[in-house]
Amino acid sequence: MKQPILSVRDLHYVYGNGQAGLDGVNIDINEGEKIAVIGSNGAGKSTFFLNVNGVLKAERGEIIYRGTTITRKNLKELRKNIGIVFQDADNQIIASTVRAEVGFGPMNLKLPKEEVIKRVDEALTYMNILDFKDRPPHYLSGGEKKKVSIADIIAMKSEIIIFDEPTVALDPLNAEMLEEVLEKLSREEKTMLISTHDVDFAYRWAERIIVFCQGKIIADGSPLEIFQNEEVLKQSNLKQPMLLNVYESLVQKQLVADEKTYPRSIEEFQKMIQAIS
Amino acid sequence: MNEMMLLLLCGLLAAVFLLAEVRQHNHAHEGTHHRHKIGHKHGEGFVIDMHAYASKISHWNPTFKVILAIVTLVLCIALNNPCVSLAVLIAMAYLTMVKGGLSVSEYLSVMMIPIVFILLGTLAIAIEFSYQPIGQYNLHCGFFYVYTSQDKLKEMIFLILKVFAAVSALQMMTLSTPSSEIISVMRKAHVPTLIIELMNIIYRYIFILLDVYSKMKNSADSRQGYCDFRTSCYTFGGVAGNMLIVSLKKANVYYDAMESRCYDGEMVFLEEEKKVAAGQIIAAAIFVVLLLMLWWFTK
Numbered sequence: 001m002k003q004p005i006l007s008v009r010d011l012h013y014v015y016g017n018g019q020a021g022l023d024g025v026n027i028d029i030n031e032g033e034k035i036a037v038i039g040s041n042g043a044g045k046s047t048f049f050l051n052v053n054g055v056l057k058a059e060r061g062e063i064i065y066r067g068t069t070i071t072r073k074n075l076k077e078l079r080k081n082i083g084i085v086f087q088d089a090d091n092q093i094i095a096s097t098v099r100a101e102v103g104f105g106p107m108n109l110k111l112p113k114e115e116v117i118k119r120v121d122e123a124l125t126y127m128n129i130l131d132f133k134d135r136p137p138h139y140l141s142g143g144e145k146k147k148v149s150i151a152d153i154i155a156m157k158s159e160i161i162i163f164d165e166p167t168v169a170l171d172p173l174n175a176e177m178l179e180e181v182l183e184k185l186s187r188e189e190k191t192m193l194i195s196t197h198d199v200d201f202a203y204r205w206a207e208r209i210i211v212f213c214q215g216k217i218i219a220d221g222s223p224l225e226i227f228q229n230e231e232v233l234k235q236s237n238l239k240q241p242m243l244l245n246v247y248e249s250l251v252q253k254q255l256v257a258d259e260k261t262y263p264r265s266i267e268e269f270q271k272m273i274q275a276i277s
Numbered sequence: 278m279n280e281m282m283l284l285l286l287c288g289l290l291a292a293v294f295l296l297a298e299v300r301q302h303n304h305a306h307e308g309t310h311h312r313h314k315i316g317h318k319h320g321e322g323f324v325i326d327m328h329a330y331a332s333k334i335s336h337w338n339p340t341f342k343v344i345l346a347i348v349t350l351v352l353c354i355a356l357n358n359p360c361v362s363l364a365v366l367i368a369m370a371y372l373t374m375v376k377g378g379l380s381v382s383e384y385l386s387v388m389m390i391p392i393v394f395i396l397l398g399t400l401a402i403a404i405e406f407s408y409q410p411i412g413q414y415n416l417h418c419g420f421f422y423v424y425t426s427q428d429k430l431k432e433m434i435f436l437i438l439k440v441f442a443a444v445s446a447l448q449m450m451t452l453s454t455p456s457s458e459i460i461s462v463m464r465k466a467h468v469p470t471l472i473i474e475l476m477n478i479i480y481r482y483i484f485i486l487l488d489v490y491s492k493m494k495n496s497a498d499s500r501q502g503y504c505d506f507r508t509s510c511y512t513f514g515g516v517a518g519n520m521l522i523v524s525l526k527k528a529n530v531y532y533d534a535m536e537s538r539c540y541d542g543e544m545v546f547l548e549e550e551k552k553v554a555a556g557q558i559i560a561a562a563i564f565v566v567l568l569l570m571l572w573w574f575t576k
């Protein structure tokens with residue numbers, strides 16, 4: 001079996017005010033996986049991400065990146081290879097031009113200037129916002145800011161990209177743009193973790209789903225396994241994805257043969273319907 | 278240590294906001310017709326910033342512009358000559374409006390910001406008080422006289438001219454150079470890094486907090502939070518307190534976001550290299566020589 005790119009062993013984190021953030025988290029993440037992280041508000045998703053990125057330092061447990069255990073000394077290795085796109089772009093954008101903003105990560109990596117410029121141009125082209133280069137971030141719209149915050153991470157060329165609730169503040173058009181970007185990234189075999197409350201999106205996009213509840217991982221498996229598990233859904237106050245629900249109802253009423261096809265997107269569903277009629 | 282810096286900064290900014298609020302509040306009572314003037318609702322700093330990005334000479338090398346502005350300013354003050362002042366005034370207006378593409382009315386409105394201070398300040402030089410009509414021109418005011426003379430008036434006008442010329446030189450710089458570039462010029466001039474970093478963060482932070490602030494204010498407004506004076510005061514207190522908490526929290530999140538992108542205590546931003554054209558330097562040199570000659574011949 002292949003070695004996981006990132007392993008987390010028995011991670012505990014308590015906030016300064018005594019509030020428990022993580023309470024014994026264990027997980028192995030393999031290269032190229034598309035993982036959706038779900039769980040109600042305050043379940044510990046963001047805390048987990050910040051720990052995995054080495055921003056928060058857990059009091060107990062260990063993080064292993066590509067076989068090396070992370071200590072204080074090689075923390076930077078972790079931050080270099082794992083990038084977080086924060087929930088609120090305004091909490092991430094630090095510089096006063098888009099160019100300087102996207103260049104912030106590569107500059108911190110102490111790359112030569114030509115390389116930084118090249119990466120900034122690449123990242124901006126990747127996100128289709130090359131003409132924003134000289135604009136100050138405070139005159140950008142919400143969706144544009146989100147694009148900039150994603151370009152930030154792309155410019156760092158991290159191996160694992162984490163998106164913390166990326167769809168929350170986006171309108172449908174921008175949400176679609178985001179999914180296109182995710183599609184593009186997954187074609188490049190990037191490992192991705194996305195926290196979301198949108199079960200339909202998780203069902204459609206993810207290969208694997210992790211469910212957080214009160215600082216623990218209570219379930220970890222394929223979308224189908226997770227969303228058919230009543231117990232887990234109830235515990236984390238989640239609903240079944242619409243498509244799964246519809247499919248199961250159709251099967252129950254014997255309108256559709258029980259072939260376990262489980263369409264994951266509208267297109268797949270339409271294809272299935274077409275096949276019957 | 279850096280986290281402390283950010284926290285401190287937030288506290289500072291919260292204080293600034295209290296002041297801004299008081300000013301805005303006074304404005305709000307003057308009627309709603311101010312509202313639709315873009316930019317003005319956020320105070321003058323905001324407007325100038327906008328002009329800098331729109332300016333057609335914003336692609337000029339910032340160091341060049343800053344040096345030109347400072348040299349002009351120094352000459353203007355050191356030479357102390359009305360002809361030089363006039364020349365500077367015209368040249369800077371030309372750069373800002375013709376080269377930079379700023380409209381005349383916008384330029385005038387920016388230039389008029391300090392007019393009250395200048396008039397009040399220079400008036401004190403021109404006029405004097407006495408019980409007897411001893412001046413060249415006297416104005417009888419009850420039991421005393423306000424008097425002045427032609428020389429004094431001339432002195433006042435020349436002074437006004439000089440101040441305006443100096444202001445126009447600086448405005449040429451601020452109306453064509455985004456703040457981030459001015460900060461980067463200061464960095465090249467070896468201003469301490471702490472100050473440079475603070476300026477960078479403050480600049481970005483101002484816009485974020487303005488945003489938060491206007492949201493909070495609107496939400497309070499929509500719940501009748503400003504219906505009368507008493508309630509307004511109460512709401513203002515609440516919003517101000519909240520602003521402080523929010524800025525503290527934001528500082529924390531911000532620091533996390535910076536750390537996650539490998540920030541290690543040294544903030545360096547990527548800056549664009551803007552080339553200086555040889556023609557620009559020659560033109561600037563000729564301008565300076567002309568000013569000196571003007572001074573020499575009208576001395």
Ligand SMILES: Nc1ncnc2c1ncn2[C@@H]1O[C@H](COP(=O)(O)OP(=O)(O)O)[C@@H](O)[C@H]1O
Nearest residue numbers: 015017019020021040041042043044045046047
């Ligand atoms: N900065 C903080 N200080 C104290 N407690 C916090 C902080 N951030 C989060 N928490 C607490 O940690 C728990 C997990 O929060 P979080 O990881 O943000 O959840 P999620 O991202 O899943 O909504 C919550 O109970 C929350 O109240």
Ligand SMILES: [Mg+2]
Nearest residue numbers: 045046164165
């Ligand atoms: Mg969260």
